[in-house]
Amino acid sequence: MQIRIDDLAGAGIRALLTEHLHDMHQLSPPESVHALDIAGLLRPEITFWTLWSEGELLGCGALKELACDHGEIKSMRTASAHRRKGVARMMLQHIVAEAQRRSYTRLSLETGSTSPFEPARNLYRNFGFTYCSPFGDYREDPNSVFLTRAIDAA
Numbered sequence: 001m002q003i004r005i006d007d008l009a010g011a012g013i014r015a016l017l018t019e020h021l022h023d024m025h026q027l028s029p030p031e032s033v034h035a036l037d038i039a040g041l042l043r044p045e046i047t048f049w050t051l052w053s054e055g056e057l058l059g060c061g062a063l064k065e066l067a068c069d070h071g072e073i074k075s076m077r078t079a080s081a082h083r084r085k086g087v088a089r090m091m092l093q094h095i096v097a098e099a100q101r102r103s104y105t106r107l108s109l110e111t112g113s114t115s116p117f118e119p120a121r122n123l124y125r126n127f128g129f130t131y132c133s134p135f136g137d138y139r140e141d142p143n144s145v146f147l148t149r150a151i152d153a154a
Contacts, residue, residue, distance in 0.1 A: 001058065001087075004092050006050040008054050012057040013050055017041070017106055019078045032143035034110050046074065046096070051091055054113075058082045062089040063098055066108075066136050071099045072110040076120070088123055096127065099151050108135050108148040121145065140152050 017038060024035045041048050041062060042084055048062040059078040063071050073095055080085040099107045109129070111120050129147035134140055 001051055001053045002021055002089065003015070003049050003051050006048050008048060008059070010057075013060060014038065016057060016060060016076070016077060016079055019080075024112075027114065028112055028143045032112075032141050034138070034144070038072050039090060041075060042140065048075070049094065051087055051093065052113075058085075059087040059091055061088075061095055065102075069103070069105045071079055071095075071102070071104045071107050071135065073107065083125065088120075092127055096151070097133065100153075103153070104151045105146055107151050108132065110134075110144050110146050113143055113145045117145075 009013065021033075021035050021037060022031045036046075040046075043064075045065045046062050048060065050060045051058045054063070057079060059076075059082065061076045062074040064074050066072050073092070074099070076088060076091060078085075080106070094119050096107060107129075109124065124147050129149045132146050133150065133154040134144075134146050138144070138146060
């Protein structure tokens, strides 16, 4: 598997992100959907990666710089045909390593609070993330949970 920075121009990643946004709107009320559209992911404070194997798109993830020492995980998504194959784990390892390389001291994220998001919450907890209060521009929301973890120095 290969992870590379993506410019979001390809049809495959656009389709995966469209599916991601559609699913988020199916699972959460509009005011609780914090997934970014393509324009939002193209902002300069966001680095976006895709994960590939033999020319096939397996998944994606992004890292948003909130401050010089704090990053946020955004847009983690595994293509449905590749779930339960370690794609999300590999992307999360990559993002954590990048946060460490950037000398962040903290990495945080928002995800859903309902049962369809349980696999994601389990993955993050397995990586040392713990529940926290809303950070950045987020507010308390019964449909969201917030997780964070300290990042060790490289």
